[in-house]
Amino acid sequence: MGDWVFVCTTAQLLPGEMTVAWDGDTAIVVLNHDGSFHALEDRCSHEDYELSTGSFDPATGSIECVLHGARFDVHDGRALCAPAYEPATPFPVRVDEAGIWIRDDRK
Numbered sequence: 001m002g003d004w005v006f007v008c009t010t011a012q013l014l015p016g017e018m019t020v021a022w023d024g025d026t027a028i029v030v031l032n033h034d035g036s037f038h039a040l041e042d043r044c045s046h047e048d049y050e051l052s053t054g055s056f057d058p059a060t061g062s063i064e065c066v067l068h069g070a071r072f073d074v075h076d077g078r079a080l081c082a083p084a085y086e087p088a089t090p091f092p093v094r095v096d097e098a099g100i101w102i103r104d105d106r107k
Helices: none
Strands: 005-008 018-023 026-033 037-040 055-058 062-065 072-073 093-096 101-102
Touching: 005 018, 026 101, 037 093
Parallel strands: none
Antiparallel strands: 005 101, 018 026, 026 037, 055 062, 062 072, 093 101
16 A cells, blocks of 8 residues: 655645655546535546546546546546446545645555
8 A cells, every 4th residue: 555645734625626646666646626625637538638637527526638628526436427437546535734635545
């Protein structure tokens, strides 16, 4: 199991916002969905493109890849529409008084 990596304070990531953090050489997009924090690998499963360059829709809890329009649920990474059929990899998030933390359990 990997070590927890600090992302930012909760005040630095407001509802509807996203940021990218790194755990080693893995880019992870961290999203604030109505005060609940979620993390996905910053990689579209369809074309290996950065999800963070796309748009986060807080109303639907989804992020859309700018390249071909694939959408993913920010809670669990599941693909919501073609052309993506495989999920985006989700990562654990921990929130404490210091801020938001992520961890890559694949290590």
